[in-house]
Amino acid sequence: MSGAPQNFKNEIIWHYSDGTAPQGAFKRKTDTIYFYTKTNNSVFNEIRVPSLNPKRYNKVDENGDLYFEDGHHGSAKRFYLKDGIICDNVWTYVTDDSFRQLNSQSDLRKKYGYATMKPLAILERIIKASSNEGDLVCDFFGGSGTTAAVAEKLGRRWITCDIGKPASLVMRKRFIDQEVNPFLYQSIGDYQKEAFHNNKKLRRVGDLSQVVLGLFGALPFSPEQVSDRNFGYVKGTRNLVMVDSPNRLTTAATVRRAVEAKASLLGGDWDKVIVLGWNFAFDISQAIEKYKNSNVEVLVIPPDLLDKLSKKGFKKLIADKTVRFSSLQYLVVNPVEVTVNGNGEDELSISLSNYVLLSPDNIPLDDKDKEKLQQVMEQDPLSLIEYWSIDPDYDGDTFRSTWQDYRENVDNDSDPLHCVYSTRLHMPHKAERKVCVKAVDVFGFESQVILDVKC
Template identity: 30%
Template sequence: MGGKSIINELPNILKNGKIEVEKILNEDHNIKTEAIVVPSRERDGLFKGKISQYKEREITNRFIYGDNLYTMKSVLKGEGCSSMKGKIDLIYIDPPFLSKANYNSKIRLPLNGKTVTVEKFAYSDFWEEGVVSYLKMLYPRLLLMKDLLSDKGSIYVHLDWHIVHYVKIIMDEVFGKDMFLNEIIWNYKSGGVSKKYFARKHDTILLYSKTKNYIFNSQKEKSYNRGLKPYRFKGVEEFVDDIGWYTLVNMKDVWNIDMVGRTSKERVGYATQKPEKLLERIILSSTDENSIVADFFAGSGTTGVVAERLNRRWILSDIGTNSALTVEKRLIDMEGEQFLLQGLKGYDLVHNGELSIGEIHKKSLEDEKELISFSLEGYKIDINNIPIEEKYRKIVKDVLKENSLNLIDYISIDPDYNGEIFISRWQDFREENIYEINRFVELKVSKKDRRNIAIKVVDVFGFESKYILEI
């Protein structure tokens, strides 16, 4: 751990954190809406998206790309959305843990009939001054989160043994000791044990509410009877499963939930992805239908995915391009409600690649419709700008040579681009085990003499390029 004494530094961390928040609240950090995404993914490429009027400010569900200190402040002040001050019923955060590790994500690419893997950097969890700089990062962010929470709201802070005891102290400071509700132990099985101490197999989730009048829907869990036999007490409902007889009791604070394992269907390849079951328990316990749920360290977007499934509204934010794309794809796959993709100014995805598109064909159809079709021909990228280790560069070169389109991860199209906002109405992306996108695009749209088609592609390294076809 870092050299500075935490006890000595704490007063400064608190004082400077408050000053930082005051300062930021007076600054302008504009948020730009990059796209309205209407999930619509047909493998045959036929466009069936709903076309209606979209009012950006009326859509709550959003992913904001950028440092959450500034994205939260913008959400609080209503920049690029209506102000969320006091509107959010649940905040779950799973920040880096002070694990002193760099997290990479694996990219699988087809080459010579096989699948090869390269790794790209996802995010870093190194802190120069150890605990002190970690708390300096977290404290001002917690102050903003408190302002965002509604009076019925609660916050879950997911940590582990590296930092949880220090964070508990600043949580008490921000939310008040009286608002502490639980220290939830998420117990899991995973590989790797030490011979020098007990195997560390749990994370700790601190739960606080904003006021005493918070939402809490008690969940039930099985409690097996002694001897696994029926008790037959009057008025007690009993059940039986493969293990034996049990009753249902209010859920306790130790949760046994499997991690997202290597073979799990949920797995999206994001290093610290949390299981949906964990978020389901949290969201069901601390929100009602239509509540707004936020996660400002979104990672692979598990919180948004579960919130969407449970009919809650959601706001996610993350600083990583890898996270931005993973979240977008996961939510499109669910075919749920439309959502916004926003970015803090200065956090635009970097442009590094060049897509070439073949001839565009137009064919009249019945009912005032037309079919527009074209193919993706190739993709060029400056290989020296890719953030990967040298050992992987040769592999990428070979993939580019064999079929450059295999570096495209994601494509989305607005068949009626209005010149202002990209409304993504058709999307396609690589699947686990398919690693190729469909190179033929067919859009069935209403007939028009002239239209602008906007195309966005993102490659496997997170580089984005945009094209407008005037036809």
């Protein structure tokens, strides 16, 4: 069992030059690293570090290398300065300047913004000691991605993750800067589903769809009218409302079902259908565009609604009138223009058209910043794009980025505050292909558009 007492190997003391000086106590200049192995059959590679006493190496061999002789082993043995000494469990900055603690002025810390990020050399020593080239290194609290970045540099495979979208964005940008080998980025997990099923109080609330309808201001149908309890209507209007489940993604098929219900439920003749969803498939923007003339609206159920229900209860939320259902963020990409150049390659012209962000009411900003955000949304919505990338041969399953741009990157233009909004790619000729474009905004929301292209 991992972490069991019998698998404890070392308490490592990391000593650094900078440290806090609390009142009435000694200055704190160390951290502790606990070294465990999962089994007794684990990898351990000897690590050598520069000697603390280089003056001891007082002889020079025929190649000009410094060494000293130790005669305690029966016969004199040479110990070379260039070989260093075997690393012990006290890791001090004296032996290697790269072990100095990162401070607030560090270029890496300023770039990636994580107060807890460790010096590269710390992770390099750990990874070298406990794995070989080609081994798999995992970091399940990825932060700024230092572990994965070092693993890549040392020829290891890696998996890293983080619960925060900003961390995932920071890591992805860092790996691109480092020009790592192609990697797969996936969004895994469903917070709303987990929160609902793990909270007994929420399950006693009753049918969640009925609760959401009530908070939206809609009324449920009676079982005699409509057996599907996910549907309701806004009193005094011909607006139909459909609440999707926290157990699944709201997809293009969901939107199609809502449009069909608008035309058929209780005789049809509804003016509008409103879809309320928790989690959305990446291609939802295409569905919205496809059905934009069918009077269908897709809104986001507040991501913290389950927490609010658990803490305040349904009746108080109704009385407070603080629950807001906001519009969905999505990316709009212009049709891809294709020309065949003199080399027989397809030249793809890909450009962003618009970015629709969910309402500022659903983003934790003060009123002044919300007003500024609203102005940006109206005047230059694409400036909210933090990162976008393209897979010009998307297989429908795995996204492989061939081209990307992000704010602060000046390889594609000289403006560090904005992404470029268009690019041209040269690809081998194909009669038809799928082009997938992904974008992440400054708040960490991700959108995806898939375009069918005939060349």
